[in-house]
Amino acid sequence: MAKIKYIEFNGTEHEAEVANGLSVMEGAIQNDIPGIDADCGGGMSCATCHVYINDNEWLKKLPEKEMGEDDMLDQAYEPKSNSRLSCQLIVSDDLNGLTVHMPEKQV
Amino acid sequence: MIKTDVVIIGAGPTGLFCAHQLGIIGLKCEIVDNLDKIGGQCIELYPDKPIYDIPAVPECTGEELTNNLIEQIRPFNFNFHLSDRVQELKNENDKWIVKTLNGKEFETPNVVIAGGVGSFEPRKFPTKSTEKYDGKSVLYSIKDKTIFKDKSVVIFGGGDSALDWAIELSNSSKVTLVHRRDEFRGAPASVQKIKELSDNKTIDLITKYSIKDVKGNGSLESVEIKSESGESKVIKADYVLGFFGLIMQLGPIAEWGLNLDKKTIPVNTENFETNKKGIFAIGDICTYPGKLKLILSGFHEGALAARGCFKYARPDEKYRFEFTTASSTIKDRLGVKE
Ligand SMILES: Cc1cc2nc3c(=O)[nH]c(=O)nc-3n(C[C@H](O)[C@H](O)[C@H](O)COP(=O)(O)OP(=O)(O)OC[C@H]3O[C@@H](n4cnc5c(N)ncnc54)[C@H](O)[C@@H]3O)c2cc1C
Ligand code: FES
Numbered sequence: 001m002a003k004i005k006y007i008e009f010n011g012t013e014h015e016a017e018v019a020n021g022l023s024v025m026e027g028a029i030q031n032d033i034p035g036i037d038a039d040c041g042g043g044m045s046c047a048t049c050h051v052y053i054n055d056n057e058w059l060k061k062l063p064e065k066e067m068g069e070d071d072m073l074d075q076a077y078e079p080k081s082n083s084r085l086s087c088q089l090i091v092s093d094d095l096n097g098l099t100v101h102m103p104e105k106q107v
Numbered sequence: 108m109i110k111t112d113v114v115i116i117g118a119g120p121t122g123l124f125c126a127h128q129l130g131i132i133g134l135k136c137e138i139v140d141n142l143d144k145i146g147g148q149c150i151e152l153y154p155d156k157p158i159y160d161i162p163a164v165p166e167c168t169g170e171e172l173t174n175n176l177i178e179q180i181r182p183f184n185f186n187f188h189l190s191d192r193v194q195e196l197k198n199e200n201d202k203w204i205v206k207t208l209n210g211k212e213f214e215t216p217n218v219v220i221a222g223g224v225g226s227f228e229p230r231k232f233p234t235k236s237t238e239k240y241d242g243k244s245v246l247y248s249i250k251d252k253t254i255f256k257d258k259s260v261v262i263f264g265g266g267d268s269a270l271d272w273a274i275e276l277s278n279s280s281k282v283t284l285v286h287r288r289d290e291f292r293g294a295p296a297s298v299q300k301i302k303e304l305s306d307n308k309t310i311d312l313i314t315k316y317s318i319k320d321v322k323g324n325g326s327l328e329s330v331e332i333k334s335e336s337g338e339s340k341v342i343k344a345d346y347v348l349g350f351f352g353l354i355m356q357l358g359p360i361a362e363w364g365l366n367l368d369k370k371t372i373p374v375n376t377e378n379f380e381t382n383k384k385g386i387f388a389i390g391d392i393c394t395y396p397g398k399l400k401l402i403l404s405g406f407h408e409g410a411l412a413a414r415g416c417f418k419y420a421r422p423d424e425k426y427r428f429e430f431t432t433a434s435s436t437i438k439d440r441l442g443v444k445e
Binding site for chain 2: 037041045047074080107
């Protein structure tokens with residue numbers, strides 16, 4: 001279980017307790033948190049679950065991107081070097097306290 | 108005006124199998140899809156990936172699944188209207204008038220929306236200022252490459268479309284290729300070629316930059332690009348091309364007065380009809396308690412929606428349940444000789 005903070009582009013904050021094994025994307029969808037579309041349902045083929053990890057420490061601590069994540073991020077809305085696909089971030093106790101920022105829009 | 112029993116919106120696996128079920132029970136249909144090919148997500152997003160959960164098919168790729176579904180409906184000779192998008196649904200005298208972007212019109216008692224997460228559309232630049240030039244000098248696909256001859260063309264993207272066009276246009280245009288990082292996702296041979304063209308100064312390759320603004324006075328003159336650390340550059344441009352893949356946009360479907368739950372359409376699970384009589388929704392686009400976004404669920408939904416369509420298409424007939432193994436009528440429809 002991890003407490004994840006989701007911050008919308010307009011600054012609205014949401015906090016959710018997400019069970020281990022779910023993705024950060026699923027944590028948002030199941031808790032009706034706006035700002036993550038996840039059109040492909042976690043298939044890493046839509047880039048509409050794009051988030052920014054603004055905290056550098058967290059960016060380093062997160063598991064590295066798998067093959068294909070950066071390719072998909074090329075197709076996201078305003079990707080940056082601290083961009084991640086939230087469907088690829090699998091929750092474990094280690095992610096407790098993670099904050100993700102949402103882009104202005106997903107599509 | 109094309110008259111038919113059912114218009115299916117979306118040629119993904121769900122729409123295709125629904126067409127099969129319509130053919131089996133003796134109804135006609137027309138299938139419209141925005142993509143230039145049949146197969147929906149399976150063909151656009153994962154043609155080469157194996158799928159392992161199609162009942163009785165231990166393994167098949169997205170492309171194989173699509174080809175088999177096409178083969179299965181071949182006997183019915185249904186028409187496909189590809190590269191066209193359904194824009195408008197209007198009710199007239201208990202019939203639905205369906206209009207497409209390319210100006211086709213259908214009259215039908217039934218519409219089956221098998222639209223997935225919406226129609227596939229190119230992802231556009233995030234910069235508002237590009238909108239003014241959209242379709243003129245800011246382009247997301249190329250129909251006529253001769254317009255670029257002797258022009259300055261700035262291409263954004265790191266996939267095959269961006270690389271292939273950069274290579275192709277470098278013969279007769281001044282090409283700049285801009286990409287947000289150093290790695291490219293295109294085919295290794297194309298990446299190699301781009302590096303050569305950049306080394307011998309045939310093209311300008313700029314990485315770790317993205318678009319900031321476009322400028323012009325009536326016609327496009329330049330594009331400004333920015334790096335993440337805030338540096339910016341201005342490049343002369345007659346044309347700006349963006350290749351960021353396709354995204355799925357609900358688009359016109361949201362404007363048809365259907366109940367919506369986020370990006371999905373609530374349906375009843377008896378016949379998958381929506382809140383509008385004669386409009387059905389199946390596959391990824393529909394929602395109901397327990398909905399699974401799987402191909403196999405879409406097949407089931409399509410079979411029931413097809414029976415729902417029968418009622419409105421043949422109001423004076425009674426639908427008779429039959430097995431394909433046993434019914435000679437069905438075998439006739441399939442053109443099978445006994
Ligand atoms: C990477 C990946 C892997 C997957 N793996 C599996 C798997 O292993 N097993 C499984 O069961 N499922 C899998 N899926 C999910 C599966 O692909 C979808 O459930 C399925 O494609 C849904 O089919 P559909 O026909 O409802 O919609 P889609 O396949 O999305 O097709 C909808 C079509 O409708 C068109 N359309 C929409 N609106 C309009 C309009 N207004 N006018 C004209 N055309 C329109 C679109 O262009 C599109 O072609 C996977 C998905 C992805 C992305
Ligand atoms: S949900 Fe589609 S890429 Fe993450």
